[in-house]
Structures are given as structure tokens and as C-alpha cells.
Amino acid sequence: MEKMSLKRVSVVLCTYNGEKYIREQLESIVSQTYPIHELLIQDDCSTDATPLIIEEYKEKYPFIRFYRNKNNLGFNRNFWKAFEKVTGDYIAISDQDDIWVDTKIEVLVGCIGNYLMVYADSVSFFDKIPSYVAARKEEFVLTGLRFISLQYGVLGHDCLMRKELIQITPKEVREKFVYDFALALVARSKRSLLHKVENLTYFRRHPHASSNLLQNVKGGFRGYLDGFLSLGKRNRLEISDRYRLMLPYLSMEEPLVYQYALYLSSGRILGIFRAGWITYVCRSELRGNTKSIMNKVRAYFLPLFLYGKWKYIRSLWGEKTILDK
Structure with a gap:
């Protein structure tokens, strides 16, 4: 060259x-x-x-x-x-x-x-x-x-x-x-x-971070609680602002992706659970094991984790499949 x-x-x-x-x-x-x-x-x-x-x-x-x-x-x-x-x-x-x-x-x-x-x-x-x-x-x-x-x-x-x-x-x-x-x-x-x-x-990876991650996975139910406790108007507006910003960058050729963002951009609690139905139906895109009852539950409540702590999303939804290649 x-x-x-x-x-x-x-x-x-x-x-x-x-x-x-x-x-x-x-x-x-x-x-x-x-x-x-x-x-x-x-x-x-x-x-x-x-x-x-x-x-x-x-x-x-x-x-x-x-x-x-x-x-x-x-x-x-x-x-x-x-x-x-x-x-x-x-x-x-x-x-x-x-x-x-x-x-x-x-x-x-x-x-x-x-x-x-x-x-x-x-x-x-x-x-x-x-x-x-x-x-x-x-x-x-x-x-x-x-x-x-x-x-x-x-x-x-x-x-x-x-x-x-x-x-x-x-x-x-x-x-x-x-x-x-x-x-x-x-x-x-x-x-x-x-x-x-x-x-x-x-x-x-740092050992202390991985140790905390393991604790989060074992006590993952805390993520659901954090999500429910964070459904106040202020948090919903913050998340809806993010997804509203995303919309112009999403293609209508991926209708479910666009609809997911549209639901979360509404700032409404009903929109969160409608978005959860999309992640449930499309759970195979998020995690390979779609037969596990726990993974089905996680798929439906995934949008709720937006209102809790992001660490739970990444610990419960395939960080290893993304990083440990």
C-alpha cells in the first residue's frame, strides 16, 4: 500500500x-x-x-x-x-x-x-x-x-x-x-x-464489577421493583424524550421497531406495557432461549427496566452473548 x-x-x-x-x-x-x-x-x-x-x-x-x-x-x-x-x-x-x-x-x-x-x-x-x-x-x-x-x-x-x-x-x-x-x-x-x-x-472486565453483576442477576427481581417505583411523571417524560428523539432515525421498513419507540415516546404507562408486548412477541431477537418462562417474563417487562436501573437490563438480557464472543 x-x-x-x-x-x-x-x-x-x-x-x-x-x-x-x-x-x-x-x-x-x-x-x-x-x-x-x-x-x-x-x-x-x-x-x-x-x-x-x-x-x-x-x-x-x-x-x-x-x-x-x-x-x-x-x-x-x-x-x-x-x-x-x-x-x-x-x-x-x-x-x-x-x-x-x-x-x-x-x-x-x-x-x-x-x-x-x-x-x-x-x-x-x-x-x-x-x-x-x-x-x-x-x-x-x-x-x-x-x-x-x-x-x-x-x-x-x-x-x-x-x-x-x-x-x-x-x-x-x-x-x-x-x-x-x-x-x-x-x-x-x-x-x-x-x-x-x-x-x-x-x-x-474488572472482578469487582463482575461480582456486582452476579448479585444483580441473582436478585433480578429488584429491577422490576425499581421499574414500578420509577413510573413517576418525571421519569416517564425523560424516557419519552429519548425515544421521541430516536423516531426520525428509525425506518418504517421495521414497523415493530418504530412502533416500540412510538409507544415509549408517548410518556404514558399504557405505552410502556404495549411496548412490552412487542418485546415479548419478538423475544427471540433479544435472547436465544425463548422457551424459558423467566425469559418470557423478562421480555414482557423489558421496557419497564428503562425506568429502573440500566444495569439490570444488561445483566439479565444477554451481556455475555454480546461481550463474550
Whole structure:
């Protein structure tokens, strides 16, 4: 490949107190087989040695640009602020504690074509990356209903996108949704979202988080209670605003997906349970085991979890099938 023909790739990495794992991730980025145009790192007021480690790498690699926020923005606003600084043609997103396969950028650049966004797969791990990754029994398919009901499936660290996608994502969408869902929503609405079936990222899980997740699964009934207790007008208006924003980005060619969002955009309690009927009827899109009585119950009450805690949705509805590929 001629150097003059290469598209410029900007890697955006947002950090906060990541001293324990940041070196591994930085090494996996600077070791990419595809040349990195710039590694833009934006730190959100770390209080540990993260900035010192980054400065060390910045001295060795001139393409690293390092910024430190004066005030803590939170991860979502921090990413959007960092996106505004990129100068490359494509943007790859990095978490501070993952590890990239060395051909990741080369593979994604090679298949993005005219799409606005391409996303690959990731393998989760704890302390050490696995030496062998078993083939998945079935390919993960991001259906429209799964995408908007879980608001999950396209993870930022799996993506490569055109800079143009940042520019065409409206401010109100940026403010209402997590950055990776917002970007995927816009790309999908333009039929410009591509899935590359290949594991290109090792996604680090933390033992304490997984322990909490297990407790949530065992005590999942709490999610239903939280949902019922959160059906007040204020919460319903917040959720309805989100789904009202989604409607222009959904296709009438997926009538049940559109109807699901329409029900939840109404802000009415009846709309929540009508949306639940759709997730019940289409439960095979959300979870493979549709014969389980518990999964049928979960399918019907899935919209109710919007009004409780999101962690219950992800713990009860297939986080392993999405992440453990």
C-alpha cells in the first residue's frame, strides 16, 4: 500500500485514573500495523499517575496529543469534547484498559469502504488475555429491536468511523444518549453501519464489577421493583424524550421497531406495557432461549427496566452473548 494513499486515522483515548492498565493499551495502539496519524488523549482530571505515564509516551511518540480537562466532564462529555479536536479522516475509539489486536486498524480501514461506521467484535478477559478464543456458536446479529430496546450492541472500542459522522450527529442526540449509541443510531439510520465479524479488541472486565453483576442477576427481581417505583411523571417524560428523539432515525421498513419507540415516546404507562408486548412477541431477537418462562417474563417487562436501573437490563438480557464472543 502506497503511503500517499493511506487515510489518516485518529485514535481518541479518554482517561481517568487508569494508571494500572494504561501502559498495556498504549503499547497495543503504538504497535498497530497501520500507521497512526494521531493519538489524541484527553484526561478527565485523574488524581493518580495516569498523566505522568502519558507524558512519558508522548516524549517517545510525536503523534501523541495530550489534553487535560480543568474540570471533570464525565466520560460521555469527555469523548465528545475530544472528538472535536481530531484532524484525521477516520476516528478509532479507545478505552484506557483494553488491549488491541495489532492489526485492528488495518482490518477496519480495509473494510469500511463507503460506510460511515464499521464495528468489529471483542473478547472479554480479566487479568490475562486468552491464548485461545473459541468460535462462537452463532453470529451476534444486531437487530433493530435489540439495538433500541437495550441501547447496546455497538461498543465504542470496537468502532472505526468517518469524521463526518461526528459532524452530522445533532447536539440534542449527543446530550441524550451515550456517545457510541448516538453515533451508531445516526449511522444505522443512513444504512451506513457495517459489522466486521472478527475479534479485534480484548475487552477488560474488572472482578469487582463482575461480582456486582452476579448479585444483580441473582436478585433480578429488584429491577422490576425499581421499574414500578420509577413510573413517576418525571421519569416517564425523560424516557419519552429519548425515544421521541430516536423516531426520525428509525425506518418504517421495521414497523415493530418504530412502533416500540412510538409507544415509549408517548410518556404514558399504557405505552410502556404495549411496548412490552412487542418485546415479548419478538423475544427471540433479544435472547436465544425463548422457551424459558423467566425469559418470557423478562421480555414482557423489558421496557419497564428503562425506568429502573440500566444495569439490570444488561445483566439479565444477554451481556455475555454480546461481550463474550
